[in-house]
Amino acid sequence: MTAVASPPRPSRTRRVLSFLKRALIAELRVYSSIGRAIARRPAVEPGGTGIGYHRPVLTVLIIFIVLSAVEIPIFDLIVHPWPGIRIAVLILGIWGLTWMLGLLCAMLLRPHAVGPSGIRVRSGLEVDVAIPWSAIASVEIAKRVDEPKSPRVTDGPDGGEYAERMQDETNILIELERPTPIRLPGLAPRGGEHQVTRVRLWADDPRAFLAAARPFLLDA
Template sequence: MNAQARHISTRGGLVMRAAPVAIVALAILAVRTPLAAAYPRTALLLFLWAACDTLMLAAIARAPGRNPGWHAVPAVLAAASLIVWLGSPPALRQALLAMPAIAIAMIAMVLAHIAWATARARRIFRRTHAAPGMRWTAAASAFLPVPVVRAAAATLSITYLSLVRWGGPADVPSGSRAFAYHRHLAPMCATMLVLSLIELGVCHLLLGLWSPRAALIVSALSGAGLVYLIALIKSFRIQPVLMTGEGVRVRAGLAIDQAIPLDAIAAIETGFAGSDVNAPETLNAALLAWPNILLRLRRPIPGRRGPVSAVAFRLDDPDPFVRLLKWRMEHFQVDR
């Protein structure tokens, strides 16, 4: 697949994910118009139909082979029922209560989904031989959409790393060797953290004089950004670059985690031009600094933003890494 085809495919995927959200949002706005208030029952039925139809088409589009399975039906109807109830203004809620058959059907769909999801979650939790965190994530996916569960799990992980985890060893799997890159980042990260704290205080003070509500909203957003920044800074030490049994894992905290098979590495360079680092097919994992190692690959490997033909990064002490990787590459070629 060429670059243009990948771009079109990525754009199509984004449109497919954004379209249901946009349609439901427009429906929520539509039921708040004077026309909907004048005909609440008709508006309610149209809102319910739009929510069910949109979510079902989205489930069909995302499912492999366009077959979401029978279990998607109660899940979609339950989600549509919750959207209609939470997104309806008081006039439409009163119209819903005046139609008990529809209200009972919506409640039944929610209860049916909860019952089926509970049974499925128990099976997943018992049969999955993974870490407890992965099992809980898989079990929660029976109740909520996978993107929502992943976002919630990532948020909890970042919050735990930022506010709870202090000190402790780096995350280095058995059989791997770690190489640090966080020491050169420490002064710049400390400066960024201090500036973020100053920005949070100044914005809250100035906005509070104009609008206390706006100050609270901006402070909440700034606080969330500060939590992520603290987690990112701490992750630089916790997630070092690894030399594993399969090759190299180039990590940059929470931002980058790129696995490189040993047989894909063609050359190791410590002196290179800026054009090599800035090339579109090069993954530059050196944050806030110029890289001191560049790995050229024999073949492109999948990356988060497309195929990668070279990986550049910076280590605090690159010499041991270069010596060990060259030794492993030589012995790998001999063994082949």
């Protein structure tokens, strides 16, 4: 596949505003995800099933969280003689630890979701792509490994393809009935709206994903 042709590059002002908007949304979702974890309320609609995608990176993420927690008292001891610096370092350390915990909670509490309204493809704090059942032709298990740093959206002979990978891998293929718009975080060419006819994603349990989708496909 070849990458989709790039539209004109957005202006610097638009890029800055887009970055600030994304940063604000990510920050808010850090705290909302922690709140969901405390309340044990995953972002899955009633009658739906959540399918995780975090397993390949869970160990690494936990290691980063532990290291972030250990760093706080170590740096506090180092800068103890300077109260101003000590307070700033303490605030930064707590914020960083909170952010990492929020990311972990987002991955656990904002899974891929298969429900009455369709399939929601998710990743971390930002990605949440909704695909209604009316646009879905089929769902199947199909493992594929792409080249590192491959773009999320590519163009092929049958139309655009969106891939939400985990460590360059996907194992679920969703064929769409027709070109369907999806919206990704950020500005074009990598973000914004794209027309796609196929969606690929990674699910920790692809058989559970397929089992959750099958009743809705039969009713469609």
